[in-house]
Amino acid sequence: MANKNLSLNAIGKLVESEKFLENTEYVAQFLLGKLLIVDSNGCLLGGRISETEAYLAKDDEASHSFRGKTQRNAAMFANGGTIYVYRSYGVHYCMNIVSESENIGAAVLIRSIIPLLGVEIMKFNRKTENLKILCNGPGKLTQALGITIYDNYKIINESNIFLLDDGCKPDFMATKRIGISKSIDLPLRFVII
DNA sequence: ATATGGATGCTCT
DNA sequence: GAGCATCCATATG
Numbered sequence: 233m234a235n236k237n238l239s240l241n242a243i244g245k246l247v248e249s250e251k252f253l254e255n256t257e258y259v260a261q262f263l264l265g266k267l268l269i270v271d272s273n274g275c276l277l278g279g280r281i282s283e284t285e286a287y288l289a290k291d292d293e294a295s296h297s298f299r300g301k302t303q304r305n306a307a308m309f310a311n312g313g314t315i316y317v318y319r320s321y322g323v324h325y326c327m328n329i330v331s332e333s334e335n336i337g338a339a340v341l342i343r344s345i346i347p348l349l350g351v352e353i354m355k356f357n358r359k360t361e362n363l364k365i366l367c368n369g370p371g372k373l374t375q376a377l378g379i380t381i382y383d384n385y386k387i388i389n390e391s392n393i394f395l396l397d398d399g400c401k402p403d404f405m406a407t408k409r410i411g412i413s414k415s416i417d418l419p420l421r422f423v424i425i
Numbered sequence: 426a427t428a429t430g431g432a433t434g435c436t437c438t
Numbered sequence: 439g440a441g442c443a444t445c446c447a448t449a450t451g
Contacts, residue, residue: 285443294443304436321444322433328443341443371444411443 239276243267244398246389252312256331256338259312260286260422263329265400268345270377271392277350277377279367280400283343285409286420287328289336293414297337307385309337315393317374317384324371327379329388329395343410343421344368347376 240246244267252259261284269278287295287308296305296318307316308330316328316339328339345367347354354376358366367373374380379393388395406419 287443296443299437302436318443319433319435321442322435324433324444326443343443365445369444375445409443413442 240269240394240396243269244396247395247397249313249389252329252331252388253333254312254331256286256288256340257420259329259331260284260340260420261404263340263342263395264404264422264424265402267348267394267396267398268342268373268377269349269394269396270379271394272350272353272378275350275353277354278394279345279348281342281344282346282402282424284422285341285343286331286422287339287341288420289332289338291415292418292420294409294412294416294418295337297339301337305337308339309335310385313388315383315386315388315391317379317381319381320371325374325380326370327374327383341370342373343370345373 263281263284266281268281269276289297297308301309307314310330311334312331314330316330317325320326328341330339332338347366354366355361358376367376386393402424404422404424407421409421
């Protein structure tokens with residue numbers, strides 16, 4: 233425990249929990265360049281967030297929260313900083329970080345990270361040696377990091393999943409979101425340039 | 426380099 | 439029973 237915090241402190245400082253209470257588009261942009269790190273049985277896995285998408289509480293038909301709270305999306309209505317994981321296409325898991333306050337229903341989907349820590353373990357988890365395709369998709373990064381539905385409802389920085397700020401302030405651009413069929417024109421996808 | 430279709434399981438109508 | 443916030447293998451230019 234003390235060791236883990238020591239090694240995390242050497243990488244950067246934990247993102248303050250109040251940050252997740254800000255509005256969702258801001259959180260989605262803020263998360264770019266931050267380090268997403270998972271303590272997997274004592275091994276640190278993770279990398280730098282390079283792509284996010286905002287899913288809003290209001291007027292966003294593509295958001296899981298659009299039709300209200302259900303058993304599946306309940307974590308999305310928890311307080312900002314909660315992790316919302318769901319199964320996608322019956323095959324993969326996708327990971328979101330809830331934004332804003334309790335009962336709002338907004339979150340940021342982590343779409344891609346640049347692998348930095350525990351690369352050999354992530355290669356094993358993904359069954360590939362190719363760094364380019366290790367974590368470059370929402371289903372891929374959860375597989376690389378070992379994130380599953382059991383991580384649903386965990387709290388960032390109060391579990392084995394951490395967000396760190398090492399001072400990186402990347403340039404980014406906004407584009408349309410990917411892989412959805414409703415509200416497809418909203419510029420709510422953010423990518424490091 | 427881009428396009429396609431299959432795998433897969435769970436939620437909601 | 440439909441429809442997915444995906445990925446990969448395969449097929450073609």
